[in-house]
Each structure stands twice: as structure tokens, then as C-alpha cells.
Amino acid sequence: MNYYPEIVQKLIEKLEKLPGIGPKSAERIVNFLIEEDEKNVISLAENLISLKKEVKLCQKCFNLSDKEICNICSDEKRENIICVVEEVKDLVLIEKTGFKGKYHVLWGRISMLEKVYPSDLKIPQLIERLKNENIEEVIIATNPTPEGEDTAMYISDILKKMNIKHSRLAIGIPLGSEIEYIDVNTLKKSIEGRKIL
Amino acid sequence: MNYYPEIVQKLIEKLEKLPGIGPKSAERIVNFLIEEDEKNVISLAENLISLKKEVKLCQKCFNLSDKEICNICSDEKRENIICVVEEVKDLVLIEKTGFKGKYHVLWGRISMLEKVYPSDLKIPQLIERLKNENIEEVIIATNPTPEGEDTAMYISDILKKMNIKHSRLAIGIPLGSEIEYIDVNTLKKSIEGRKIL
Known part of the structure; x- marks a missing residue:
């Protein structure tokens, strides 16, 4: 049974499919959008469309790019x-x-x-x-x-x-961490990869 | 400095403004959308637009509705x-x-x-x-x-x-919870509101 108007229900279902968004956050987002300025929501919708229409993968490195070859690959x-x-x-x-x-x-x-x-x-x-x-x-x-x-x-x-x-990339204990909370395997790798001072 | 193409950067910034979405999840969502079928993304965008164009508040109870008066209020x-x-x-x-x-x-x-x-x-x-x-x-x-x-x-x-x-609404301990983990104020309210069996 649907408790929301059909458009709202459909939007909730679509938002739920996005990574990291569950049913509760989808509802919260829709509630937010209902109260949000119409022009902001339409601009978000247009942005989604241009993402699919204009953003492609760099033909060399497969970074996101609005050109055939991305800025990094074209940087001599x-x-x-x-x-x-x-x-x-x-x-x-x-x-x-x-x-x-x-x-x-x-x-x-x-x-x-x-x-x-x-x-x-x-x-x-x-x-x-x-x-x-x-x-x-x-x-x-x-x-x-x-x-x-x-x-x-x-x-x-x-x-x-x-x-x-x-x-x-080197495996080791992250800066600012406390050794007490590091898992044994990371610590082992960090000892193996120790640097002579 | 922008590390993403402008359209991607703008979309990330817009998604970050939604409740419960931080910079990391906004990036993850954009990555997901890049790989998602174009028709699904466009349908999401259209759904956002129709949310603003078609969904209004019920003139009686301010529930979401696609009509002037919502289904609940019109239910005799x-x-x-x-x-x-x-x-x-x-x-x-x-x-x-x-x-x-x-x-x-x-x-x-x-x-x-x-x-x-x-x-x-x-x-x-x-x-x-x-x-x-x-x-x-x-x-x-x-x-x-x-x-x-x-x-x-x-x-x-x-x-x-x-x-x-x-x-x-009655304040009390939720079904399925363990009293051990209930805060003192809730427990106090729950004792005050106890039901004679």
C-alpha cells in the first residue's frame, strides 16, 4: 500500500537505489525537496541530465572528463x-x-x-x-x-x-592514529615496511 | 581547485546540500550515476521536476497530495x-x-x-x-x-x-528493547505512565 502520492513514492524508490541512501534518508530527502525552492530542484534535475549527456570518460586514462582527453592527460x-x-x-x-x-x-x-x-x-x-x-x-x-x-x-x-x-602504495599505520586501535595485520605490514632513520 | 569536470563538481555540491549526504557520499552517488543507465538517471531527473510541479500540500491537513484535498481528508x-x-x-x-x-x-x-x-x-x-x-x-x-x-x-x-x-502519545520503553539500555528519563516516564493489569 502506498501512503504517499505516486510521484513521491516513485521518487523515494529511485533515491533508495543510490548508494548509501536507505528508505529513511530517501524520505528525508524528499521532504527536504518539497520545501526547497523550485529553481534549486530543477537545477539539480538539469545537472543530472547534463551529467549523462556531457560527462564522458577520458579515452586515455578513463578519468571523468568533458573532453575526449582529460586535463591531466593533456598536461604535458x-x-x-x-x-x-x-x-x-x-x-x-x-x-x-x-x-x-x-x-x-x-x-x-x-x-x-x-x-x-x-x-x-x-x-x-x-x-x-x-x-x-x-x-x-x-x-x-x-x-x-x-x-x-x-x-x-x-x-x-x-x-x-x-x-x-x-x-x-605503502601499507602502514595512518598518521594521527593510535597503535592501540590498529589491526594486527596492518601493524605487521607496518613493521615489515619499517624505514631506517 | 576543482579536481572534477565542472558538471560533476556542481552536481556533487548540490547533492551535498541534501540531508544526510556528506561530501564522500555525494562523490559515491555521482560515481554510481556515471555508470548507471542514461534512461534511469533521466527518469530520476524528470521525477524531481514533477515532484515540484505536481505535488502540493493538502489544503486541509497539509499532507502531501496530488490533489487540492488529500485522500485521507476526502475519506468519509x-x-x-x-x-x-x-x-x-x-x-x-x-x-x-x-x-x-x-x-x-x-x-x-x-x-x-x-x-x-x-x-x-x-x-x-x-x-x-x-x-x-x-x-x-x-x-x-x-x-x-x-x-x-x-x-x-x-x-x-x-x-x-x-x-x-x-x-x-504515551512515552515509555519501546517494544523489544532492553531496560538496561533505556535512558533514565524514559524509564521514569514509563513508570509514571504504568498500566494496572
Whole structure:
């Protein structure tokens, strides 16, 4: 049974499908939108449409872009290092660190459980790129999760065969954390990777 | 500095303004939408527009409605009891309990701190309604928060002067909860409101 007018009910159902939004937050968002200025809501709707119409993936690195080739790939000052990430949001975070190399966005991670295979990701395109571009090093910056590690291993195996220098982000205890609350495996990795002072 | 194409950045900023969505979830939603079918995203956008164009407030009880008077208010089988709630989502929850009376949605609660006064809410309209409709009882179902209690007290004072029978939802320990985890004030209210068996 529907307790809301049909349009409201449909919108709630659509919002619920977005990541991180449950039934309660969908209801709260609709309530907010009902009270919000009409022009703001229409501008949000138009923005959603232009997202699908105008934003595409960079043909080189698969970053989001409004052009065929993204700003980072067209920047000639960038170093010939490729940082491989799972998602665009990882690229954005690494950009914020001041990293001056290029990227390659995989759009996911290998997962046998979820039936995501290397060919479902932008891995073939990475290999193709490495054949054509003169790259000094590949930094594999997939997440330190089981799936991210599997993906890193898979890419590392290929790069070894291609004889391309590659590295993995350091695993360790985060700045500002307390060792007491760090899990044992992270701590173990952090000891293994210790730096001589 | 913008790390995303302008359209993406703008959309993230707009999503961040929605309740319960922070910068991280806004990014995650945009990533999801990028990969989502174009037709689904456009249908979401259209739904947002029709929300603003077609959904209005019931002229009687201020429930959401696609007509001047909502389905509940036009239902002649409903009892002449008005349940006063802060938000439409409270109305929806009370409907699910099988309540067969009518409603009045205040669209908020009195809050001196947030400068929300009785006239900012649908309280004058409630009083007007009570003058014209033949109502047997008003159930004040505002939240048991300080603001909700203030609002309830304010309405109760008016109803006393108007000589209209009114009640407040029972405060007590929720079904399925463990007394160990209930706060002292709730427990106190629950003892005060105990039922003789």
C-alpha cells in the first residue's frame, strides 16, 4: 500500500537505489525537496541530465572528463608515471596530495565473488597504453582490501612480464592514529615496511 | 581547485546540500550515476521536476497530495480525531499502525533556538480547522524531544482554552528493547505512565 502520492513514492524508490541512501534518508530527502525552492530542484534535475549527456570518460586514462582527453592527460608537464586506481574518487584524493604523474582508472576491482574479471575493468586498455606510451613507473594504488590486493597482484604479474618498473602504495599505520586501535595485520605490514632513520 | 569536470563538481555540491549526504557520499552517488543507465538517471531527473510541479500540500491537513484535498481528508469513513504530527513521515508511520483518524501536519516544531515560531508552522491553520470541523479529540503526536514537547504544550494550552479534548502519545520503553539500555528519563516516564493489569 502506498501512503504517499505516486510521484513521491516513485521518487523515494529511485533515491533508495543510490548508494548509501536507505528508505529513511530517501524520505528525508524528499521532504527536504518539497520545501526547497523550485529553481534549486530543477537545477539539480538539469545537472543530472547534463551529467549523462556531457560527462564522458577520458579515452586515455578513463578519468571523468568533458573532453575526449582529460586535463591531466593533456598536461604535458606531468611526469611519465602512471598511478593505477580503482575509482575516480581515489584519483581525486591522490591529486590532492600533489602527485604530479598521470593516472589510469580501472573502474572497479577484480572479484571472483562478484564475477568481475580483468576484462570487465580497464586493464586491457592499461596494457595497450603501456605498449604505446613511454612510462617510467606504474604505481599500483588499488585498495589494500582482498579484492584490491588480488587486482594489484594480477597487474603486477603482467607488468613483470612486460618488464615495466612498478610499485605498490605503502601499507602502514595512518598518521594521527593510535597503535592501540590498529589491526594486527596492518601493524605487521607496518613493521615489515619499517624505514631506517 | 576543482579536481572534477565542472558538471560533476556542481552536481556533487548540490547533492551535498541534501540531508544526510556528506561530501564522500555525494562523490559515491555521482560515481554510481556515471555508470548507471542514461534512461534511469533521466527518469530520476524528470521525477524531481514533477515532484515540484505536481505535488502540493493538502489544503486541509497539509499532507502531501496530488490533489487540492488529500485522500485521507476526502475519506468519509475516517473518524473525527485529528492526529497532529511534525512531519509527513510521521503521518506515514502512524498510517502504518492502522490509525483511522485524520491528521494535521505542522511542517516542523517550535524552536526558539532556530527561530521557528508558531506562526511559521501550520498551527494557525489547525486552530481555524478546529473551529469549523466537528472534532472529537486531538492527539498531539509531536516528537518527545524538547522542541516537540514545547510544541505540544503550546498546542495543548490553546486546545484547553477552546475546550477541545486532547491527548499526547504515551512515552515509555519501546517494544523489544532492553531496560538496561533505556535512558533514565524514559524509564521514569514509563513508570509514571504504568498500566494496572
